[in-house]
Amino acid sequence: MLEDLFNVVTTRFNSVVKDDKDKKESKSTVDIPKDLFFKCPRCSSVVVSEDLDNNLGVCPDCGYHSRISAVRRLAMVADKESFIEYDKDMISKNPIDFPEYEEKQAKLREQTGLKDAVITGECTIRGRKCVIGIMDSRYMMASMGSVVGEKLTRAFEKATEKRLPIVLFTASGGARMQEGMVSLMQMAKTSGAAARHSEAGLLYITVMTDPTTGGVTASFASLGDIIIAEPKVLIGFAGRRVIEGTIKQRLPEDFQSAEFLLEHGFVDMIVDRKSMRKTLSHLISLHTDNVEVKDR
Numbered sequence: 001m002l003e004d005l006f007n008v009v010t011t012r013f014n015s016v017v018k019d020d021k022d023k024k025e026s027k028s029t030v031d032i033p034k035d036l037f038f039k040c041p042r043c044s045s046v047v048v049s050e051d052l053d054n055n056l057g058v059c060p061d062c063g064y065h066s067r068i069s070a071v072r073r074l075a076m077v078a079d080k081e082s083f084i085e086y087d088k089d090m091i092s093k094n095p096i097d098f099p100e101y102e103e104k105q106a107k108l109r110e111q112t113g114l115k116d117a118v119i120t121g122e123c124t125i126r127g128r129k130c131v132i133g134i135m136d137s138r139y140m141m142a143s144m145g146s147v148v149g150e151k152l153t154r155a156f157e158k159a160t161e162k163r164l165p166i167v168l169f170t171a172s173g174g175a176r177m178q179e180g181m182v183s184l185m186q187m188a189k190t191s192g193a194a195a196r197h198s199e200a201g202l203l204y205i206t207v208m209t210d211p212t213t214g215g216v217t218a219s220f221a222s223l224g225d226i227i228i229a230e231p232k233v234l235i236g237f238a239g240r241r242v243i244e245g246t247i248k249q250r251l252p253e254d255f256q257s258a259e260f261l262l263e264h265g266f267v268d269m270i271v272d273r274k275s276m277r278k279t280l281s282h283l284i285s286l287h288t289d290n291v292e293v294k295d296r
Helices: 002-028 049-054 070-077 101-112 146-162 177-199 240-247 258-263 273-287
Strands: 037-039 046-048 084-086 118-125 128-135 166-172 204-212 226-229
Touching: 037 049, 046 049, 070 118, 070 128, 070 166, 070 273, 084 146, 118 146, 118 273, 128 146, 128 273, 146 166, 146 177, 177 204, 204 273, 226 258, 226 273
Parallel strands: 128 166, 166 204, 204 226
Antiparallel strands: 037 046, 084 118, 118 128
């Protein structure tokens, strides 16, 4: 009798274990997209990614302007089918033979559809012609290497030659360590090109997006005649912990935010994404000979 009872209990136990195992296996086969939700780095709100995309990548709770691709930003700003790209086939070499750098570049080109971390060219914004450059943080955090520096320098030179205003959307973690001293040289090169454009009496507008840091902030990003920032974005040179460790002081909580920099005169204005196209068009019309046109 006891043997029969033991057999019944054993059978039921094995059945429960099998059912649990089957459930776990079935759950593990469910494919949940990794990017289904977006957690805002400013207010920690969790938003459905589709809702965030429908809101132009802006957090609905705090207004933080999240990172978006260069292609999407171009579509938001430029007139349809007006963009003519410069130097689209330019790619980086490996000047200091950094291990696996070329393999990483090839993988990123495949993933992003970009040749490097910036796209440049000509376009019109509500009918006003300009040269435009847009950095893309998906490509090595938009770090500035030889190609980024060369493409931006050529964009300035084209704008100077054609006497056009230039608009640059910056987003970068700084100089690209995989190219060593070559990447640091781009700071002087881009700054020199910006200076020659300015000496020609032409307009340069910088739009700082999240994040704009390091050698990019220390060079061409800070040289605009008009410096715009998107709301809630990070702008700075060194990181908070490095600065606090150097000066031995606690920094304000909003330090290096667009709002803090506007208050202290580093940024001229903060413009949200919905108003960016109209604002850029208006600024170009004020500082050039372009005639006012209706919205398109």
